[in-house]
Amino acid sequence: MSVNENVKILESISGLYLGGYHAGIKNSGTKKDIAYFFAPQATGIAGVFTKNNFFAPSVAWSRNVVKSGKAHAIIVNSGNANAGNGRRGEEDVEMTAREAAALLGIRPAEVAVASTGKIGVPMPMEKFIPGVQQMLAHWKQTDARAAAEAIMTTDTVMKLAGSEFIAGSEPCVVAGMTKGSGMIAPNMATTLTFIATDLNWSHDVLQHCLREVNEATFNMVSVDTDTSSNDMVLLLATGAKNVPVTTEHRTQFVEALFHVMKSLAVQIVQDGEGATKLIEARVSGALNVDEARRMAKSIIDSPLVKTAVCGEDPNWGRVLAAAGKVENTSFAQEKVSLSFGTELIVVDGEPLCQPREVYAAQMKGREVLIALDLNQGEHEATAWGCDLTHGYIDINTEYS
Amino acid sequence: MSVNENVKILESISGLYLGGYHAGIKNSGTKKDIAYFFAPQATGIAGVFTKNNFFAPSVAWSRNVVKSGKAHAIIVNSGNANAGNGRRGEEDVEMTAREAAALLGIRPAEVAVASTGKIGVPMPMEKFIPGVQQMLAHWKQTDARAAAEAIMTTDTVMKLAGSEFIAGSEPCVVAGMTKGSGMIAPNMATTLTFIATDLNWSHDVLQHCLREVNEATFNMVSVDTDTSSNDMVLLLATGAKNVPVTTEHRTQFVEALFHVMKSLAVQIVQDGEGATKLIEARVSGALNVDEARRMAKSIIDSPLVKTAVCGEDPNWGRVLAAAGKVENTSFAQEKVSLSFGTELIVVDGEPLCQPREVYAAQMKGREVLIALDLNQGEHEATAWGCDLTHGYIDINTEYS
Incomplete structure (x- = not known):
């Protein structure tokens, strides 16, 4: 509206x-x-x-x-x-x-x-x-x-x-x-x-x-x-x-x-400071809502994910690392599936190894969807963040 | 050496x-x-x-x-x-x-x-x-x-x-x-x-x-x-x-x-990606080493502290907010003292309100020391970080 x-x-x-x-x-x-x-x-x-x-x-x-x-x-x-x-x-x-x-x-x-x-x-x-x-x-x-x-x-x-x-x-x-x-x-x-x-x-x-x-x-x-x-x-x-x-x-x-x-x-x-893209991170297949939320937030909080999105670089390892670093979760790398937009990248722990351009194409728009399926349970959560850009640095080094 | x-x-x-x-x-x-x-x-x-x-x-x-x-x-x-x-x-x-x-x-x-x-x-x-x-x-x-x-x-x-x-x-x-x-x-x-x-x-x-x-x-x-x-x-x-x-x-x-x-x-x-300054955060007067470490790390992890240091902006509220956001600590804002370099900024919860330039002068060097005294106990910890700059964005949006 x-x-x-x-x-x-x-x-x-x-x-x-x-x-x-x-x-x-x-x-x-x-x-x-x-x-x-x-x-x-x-x-x-x-x-x-x-x-x-x-x-x-x-x-x-x-x-x-x-x-x-x-x-x-x-x-x-x-x-x-x-x-x-x-x-x-x-x-x-x-x-x-x-x-x-x-x-x-x-x-x-x-x-x-x-x-x-x-x-x-x-x-x-x-x-x-x-x-x-x-x-x-x-x-x-x-x-x-x-x-x-x-x-x-x-x-x-x-x-x-x-x-x-x-x-x-x-x-x-x-x-x-x-x-x-x-x-x-x-x-x-x-x-x-x-x-x-x-x-x-x-x-x-x-x-x-x-x-x-x-x-x-x-x-x-x-x-x-x-x-x-x-x-x-x-x-x-x-x-x-x-x-x-x-x-x-x-x-x-x-x-x-x-x-x-x-x-x-x-x-x-x-409208995040300096933001050019909205990141939506969905974590599904979790054992409970709490772990799904913590991992979804960790993805949108990661500076390396945020800069990758800014650069439209499908550096999907950063997403798995951001989810994997959350403590006390059911994340098991041999089970996870990951997609950017409509493109699957990892299925049941095995990378599909498509050309970089296929994944990069999913990052061109104003909204980038990252979906991680833990394949462990029935719960899910979504978090929203933005990319990390030169604009953020400008705003926050000059503010006083 | x-x-x-x-x-x-x-x-x-x-x-x-x-x-x-x-x-x-x-x-x-x-x-x-x-x-x-x-x-x-x-x-x-x-x-x-x-x-x-x-x-x-x-x-x-x-x-x-x-x-x-x-x-x-x-x-x-x-x-x-x-x-x-x-x-x-x-x-x-x-x-x-x-x-x-x-x-x-x-x-x-x-x-x-x-x-x-x-x-x-x-x-x-x-x-x-x-x-x-x-x-x-x-x-x-x-x-x-x-x-x-x-x-x-x-x-x-x-x-x-x-x-x-x-x-x-x-x-x-x-x-x-x-x-x-x-x-x-x-x-x-x-x-x-x-x-x-x-x-x-x-x-x-x-x-x-x-x-x-x-x-x-x-x-x-x-x-x-x-x-x-x-x-x-x-x-x-x-x-x-x-x-x-x-x-x-x-x-x-x-x-x-x-x-x-x-x-x-x-x-x-x-040598942090894009770093121009080393930040040393010392938290003293803590009830135990664990809370001192968690707060010192929260200070050097804060993007707003890191960008302030980059811009040599003595935005000390960001430091207190970064320490204050850590859960389950003895941080009490009416007790804390804060200094940048050798300059006291807050004493027992009251700001000294000196001119901005006095504090900014403490941020000019390659190393910026931030010292927070909780005035609660005898324990302390030190953490080391770096500023957040355009260089970091460049390296991480272009890496692939």
Whole structure:
């Protein structure tokens, strides 16, 4: 779906107000750098956060908000991560939540806070707070495009996704946005992602659905194995649609949420810093999902696989080495089959030894599919990554 | 020490014969591509090998040789890894050992075999075997330079190290060579490394010493987190010096071996593919050595730290994020202190906020020291890595 269509779906969520604004936190010009989400009748919030022990105070704050189960608003800024700032950083987050709460007529503990940008630079509160004041003075609007724009950092495109579904006879919506292109890695809540639904569900069920879908989507993408101090995925239920929590409704919601989160996760790697190709690694025939996931991630994380894809070089030994290096798996080299695109390369451990050009032809497109069959069991997993290019080096040696 | 000095030390090991030869396995010209080590009176061999489940048949073969405890010879080739070649690969390794054994008058099971180079290309035995025959026809020589040259692949320099030590009153030597610049990673025996000593010790004590020193040296360097199908470190005792195994002699040997293996490991990262700077990451104040090692390795493995070092950008938040992402450690951000070179940046969790230039000045040299103090305990560890540059991308997108 196009950005326009996703913007429309997100804006169609009843009971959700959102927008973006220019506060001046970003160095450059008049770019939007703060955003808000507000659901006056919200019934619950769920969240997953970075597992990094070096975490920003916004993560600590919002983790507590999610733990309480209820929130009505999310305040986000880009341009400054407010991480590594010691005690001052914690005070600044609290001040942000207090200020927003006062303007929206809610309690500070009902305001989640998220930040992204530079580490170790004190937050310019003299710009942030007046910006929040002006932005929330007119909160009764739905401008998904402004919000999506405001959360971008090194992103080259805005990233939205939405899905409509019927729960019982009630038409419902789940939709959201994400930002991020570097510092994206496995074992993480990964990047800033904000999703809303018009269901009237509470924290517990939302949290359960979010965790489940997160494992198969955001935790299966990686740009460079680095994990950020600030990552979070928040899911807010506006409470507009009265839908009882049944097994059937839950399945319908999880399917729609999977669609949204997979789309957002893949958009991130497609926009990976310097990326020119999307790598999809499927591992099948595994004894369990866990080993399939670990090997699929190891393939898309391998710098040698990533550079081979960049160079359209069918260096398939690098793929087997990347899967084989994962510890405690059923990988047995005499059993595995491997293919690039539609072309088989290794069957039951024996290489087919076709000419290099046959395999190289499968790497020409914008998406490269790598499929590894362990021939051991019935389980499978897919991970998404991107190639490693000169562009990545440029972006990350020059950023400061 | 210079290459010349290390060559001399290696050649001074009594009872060791070695050399290199051109067999034609490498595509290009007349480069040497096979080498041998032969110790007719050898008393023991030790080895550590790749943990990758995708391993070459030479690894399986040499693992068995080491398990038996005794070997007299090592046959090495570069230009072809003989990995991913199915059953044919296994047969070729056996043929190599049989041929060398016949020429040297020993048993095939006493010949370790090591290969490095392209994966998935059948070994050109019609070149390899005649090369081995011609090389071993004149085995009674000591040409360390020819051997070191023959094992190089993408290496830009030959890598040797040696150390003389006194065990009791007996002057002894331990010295060796290594190759490797890409596919170097932690949790691995890492790369092809051959070390010899003139001690008359047997497998068990050698193996114990090798494992211990390997953990603190080769397992603490990384170029790109990728681990090869072919890596091994072999340690051969020629038996020339009659030195009883006492606690004191063992300590003397371990110190000398540490010197040699640390030097070889650091030479590898200094010659890392595209590397322009050596990164030394020291983690101190840890609760145990294990967590200190895992965090030091995470710092030198982080693509964002590696690109920051390349760009001489004192982006210290990336270092804390790289250490913080390691699971199950005592890392507490409010306690840590961090420095680049001689300049403190964070003290007890509070950033000193000096001008960027003060920190950047510490990154100008060929070696960048990053020191993280957890302020939790008494243990420490050091890891060595290199920066991530355009050169790495060039080498690995174009290699095929």
